[in-house]
Amino acid sequence: MIEVLKPGIYCSVQDAGRLGFRNQGVPLSGAMDGRSATYANLLAGNPLDSALIEFASPGPVFRFHKNCHIAVCGADFEVQVNGINHSMNTQISISKTDEVFIGRAATGVWGYLAVSGGIASETVLGSRSFYSGITSEPRLIGGSKVSIGKAAENREPDLLPEPHDRLLKSPIKAYPGPEFSKLTSEVQHALFTTQFTISAQSNRMAYILEYSNRLKAEEILTAPVRPGTVQLTPSGKMVVLMRDAQTTGGYARVLQLSERSIDSLAQKAASTEIIFSRIDY
Amino acid sequence: MRGLNIRHFGENAVMIDWPEESGEVILQEILACEQFLRSRFKNDLIETVISYRAVVAYFKTNKKSAEIIDVLQRELTFNSVSLTETAIRIVPVCYDNEFGPDLDFLAAQCELSTSEVIELHTKPVYTVRFIGFLPGFPYLSRLDERLHTPRKSTPRRTVAAGSVAIGGAQTGIYTMDSPGGWHVLGRSPLEFFSPQNSPPSLFRPGDRLKFKAVSEEEYLQIEKELRTGKYNLEHIEND
Structure with a gap:
């Protein structure tokens, strides 16, 4: 079992997402940066879609009540075990009563702590991903106790994770969205040339983009949306839907990010500037 | 096709x-x-x-x-699925001020009395077009044109679970507490979504329902019966 001593910010259990209930309006959820979550599971010797702990900066502090292996991946966090610094992106052996401290992220947003055996919190509608109104808790809080699953025989990971730097520098690739062809050519052009800035109001549901010139698009009849859908509102607000996005929405869907670019965007902190680079099907 | x-x-x-x-x-x-x-x-x-x-x-x-x-x-080829086979389910709604904070405003906008709004809202047999926005939130078709009202310019911070609301030409039910930009006319005591139920959403696309105005006493009574598992959803057999 893992005891949460301090929850830090936005600390929750996530896995590969809640598949199969979007037609009932249930968001997909799952790790904001799926690639980093996969690497963390790989390093911990888990199936790649195992549940793990996701957090933002400043990170959480845990007390472990079980011998296990962990791996911390994602944004560039400070990691200490019993006050001694450890590297990210590597397997760390943990003994019963060890205290794991996650500090601040130098760059990036989301960190992942995978535990050998995986997190075994409640499964609701086929997933352990926390979501308000679906799981009994929306977040881990101080005093929360999280069970650990039964680990397979521990093995050294056979693949090394991709350096996290590359993730942060990778361009944000976007396909034209369903309403792209209805936009004026000026707006179409601007979407791929404007420098957008990530707003501090961003969260697991959506990242808000700030920019100087005014783009706009008419509202649409409510239609399906998904993580990575970029919406443009009549008042000029640019919104990138993220993992906890609704399943339908009424704003023009002007772009659709590639799956990898959703992971990359998730790691862009507030005030980071981005430009969308166009890809086509 | x-x-x-x-x-x-x-x-x-x-x-x-x-x-x-x-x-x-x-x-x-x-x-x-x-x-x-x-x-x-x-x-x-x-x-x-x-x-x-x-x-x-x-x-x-x-x-x-x-x-x-x-x-x-x-x-890709298909015909169409018949919708008329399903029973019409009755959704009790209390339209009192406490439960429907925007009823007076909406009535004024539509140049109707509140009782006329309630009458127009409880009259049609609505069809669930799809579920979206929130888990279990049904988008309903056939809202009377006289009740069409543009969404609020500033969404309400919290709309209570069970709230029955109008946004533009649409009417729907907030299935959980949520921010919302639709005008809230009343509230139903029913549980429209629960992850513990199978399926979790009370309604699915193609289902038909009708709203029925109830008093605050009836609302509280239904709420109590739901808690003790004694409440049975009313329905009208297909005619």
């Missing part, structure tokens, strides 16, 4: 769009289209999401969207 637009919607998803919204005829086709997708792609299909005039099919990553689009352009 003619008139349908079949295209990519990001990676591993295909969107089928109908050219224009034309009411429940589309819903019948959309439900038939979903059946086609499920039987044609079986285990490669994760799920489908529908809205007024679109179906999005989400596929597992091993399946190439371009190939699926090819298959659909050649093979």
Whole structure:
């Protein structure tokens, strides 16, 4: 079992997402940066879609009540075990009563702590991903106790994770969205040339983009949306839907990010500037 | 099939769009289209999401969207699913001020009395077009035109679970506490979504329902009966 001593910010259990209930309006959820979550599971010797702990900066502090292996991946966090610094992106052996401290992220947003055996919190509608109104808790809080699953025989990971730097520098690739062809050519052009800035109001549901010139698009009849859908509102607000996005929405869907670019965007902190680079099907 | 637009919607998803919204005829086709997708792609299909005039099919990553689009352009065919077989379910709503904070405002906007608004809102048999916005939130068609009211310019921070509301030409039910921009007319004590239920959503597309005005006492009584498991959802058999 893992005891949460301090929850830090936005600390929750996530896995590969809640598949199969979007037609009932249930968001997909799952790790904001799926690639980093996969690497963390790989390093911990888990199936790649195992549940793990996701957090933002400043990170959480845990007390472990079980011998296990962990791996911390994602944004560039400070990691200490019993006050001694450890590297990210590597397997760390943990003994019963060890205290794991996650500090601040130098760059990036989301960190992942995978535990050998995986997190075994409640499964609701086929997933352990926390979501308000679906799981009994929306977040881990101080005093929360999280069970650990039964680990397979521990093995050294056979693949090394991709350096996290590359993730942060990778361009944000976007396909034209369903309403792209209805936009004026000026707006179409601007979407791929404007420098957008990530707003501090961003969260697991959506990242808000700030920019100087005014783009706009008419509202649409409510239609399906998904993580990575970029919406443009009549008042000029640019919104990138993220993992906890609704399943339908009424704003023009002007772009659709590639799956990898959703992971990359998730790691862009507030005030980071981005430009969308166009890809086509 | 003619008139349908079949295209990519990001990676591993295909969107089928109908050219224009034309009411429940589309819903019948959309439900038939979903059946086609499920039987044609079986285990490669994760799920489908529908809205007024679109179906999005989400596929597992091993399946190439371009190939699926090819298959659909050649093979997609369906008739329509009949909607009239389902019983009409009764949704009790208390339209008192405490439960419907925007009822007076909406009545003034529509130049109607509050009792006329309640009468117009409880009269039609609504059809659930699709579920979206919140888990279990039903978008209903057939709202009386006299009640169409543009959404609020500033959304309310919290709309209570069970709130029955109007936004533009649409009416629906907030299934959980949430921020919301629709005008709240009243509240129903029913539980519209629970992850513990199977299926979790009380309604699904194609279901039919009617609102019934109840007093605060009746509202509280139903709430109590629901808690003790004694309440049975009222319905009218199909005529």
